Amino acid sequence: MSTSASSMSAPSTSASLKCGNTLVVFDGPRRLSWRRSVSGDYTPTALWPSPAQAAEVLDHLHGGGCLLVLLEQERISVPMYAEEADRLPPDVADRAELTSDGVVSELRLPVMDWLPPALRERGLRFLEDSAGLLRESPDLLLPHLIVETPPYRPENLRFARLRTPRPFSEDRLAPVTDRLFTAGIPDVPGIPGADDVAGIPGAADVAGVPGAAVTAGLASAALCPAGPATAAAHTWETTP
Numbered sequence: 001m002s003t004s005a006s007s008m009s010a011p012s013t014s015a016s017l018k019c020g021n022t023l024v025v026f027d028g029p030r031r032l033s034w035r036r037s038v039s040g041d042y043t044p045t046a047l048w049p050s051p052a053q054a055a056e057v058l059d060h061l062h063g064g065g066c067l068l069v070l071l072e073q074e075r076i077s078v079p080m081y082a083e084e085a086d087r088l089p090p091d092v093a094d095r096a097e098l099t100s101d102g103v104v105s106e107l108r109l110p111v112m113d114w115l116p117p118a119l120r121e122r123g124l125r126f127l128e129d130s131a132g133l134l135r136e137s138p139d140l141l142l143p144h145l146i147v148e149t150p151p152y153r154p155e156n157l158r159f160a161r162l163r164t165p166r167p168f169s170e171d172r173l174a175p176v177t178d179r180l181f182t183a184g185i186p187d188v189p190g191i192p193g194a195d196d197v198a199g200i201p202g203a204a205d206v207a208g209v210p211g212a213a214v215t216a217g218l219a220s221a222a223l224c225p226a227g228p229a230t231a232a233a234h235t236w237e238t239t240p
Helices: 051-062 090-095 117-136 170-181 212-223
Strands: 016-019 022-027 032-036 042-047 066-071 075-081 097-100 104-110 145-147 157-162
Touching (some): 042 090, 051 066, 066 117, 117 145, 117 157
Parallel strands (some): 022 066, 066 157
Antiparallel strands (some): 032 042, 075 104, 097 104, 145 157
């Protein structure tokens, strides 16, 4: 039950990928890897990162490589059948919280537990800020990718939050019209990081809301920044 009710127990994709000098980490359900048996059953096998993988990420960051952490929620929830949960490796079960009703289980992973405390704290602050933006802003006025607002340290680490696209409906349009016309002057929230991301001019156009072409540019620029990264001072391990 790793993806949806319609395709139970589909295997997750990789938790990390390289894009030039940038390492992209998906801090979400992708962290849990699965193996399919000959009979067609799926078994959870490992939780990214292993100690060696975590060390590789920090070595990449220490060496001046860029790191983009894409977040989904404060607590990562992975649903699965109870029999799949019974096959969890002990080291995965020790790192996560498992609840079950006897039929369906939910594996809850602590967000960004693989980062040093100071960097994790920075990521948690961004999650809190972005959660406030999501609560207070009409959904239709927000981009699919909300990016951390500078300044930040080290500069070669960025946090961003992925939003799942939702189908259009009239009830989602009502808060937009209220926000745009109630006060007479558009009061549209600014998007963290959208005013000057990766050197894209005009990233925030009308009332701080990026257009479709600009939003696409923000995502690609965040994933594939041009030019060499600047090595950060190693004091960030103890400095939020």
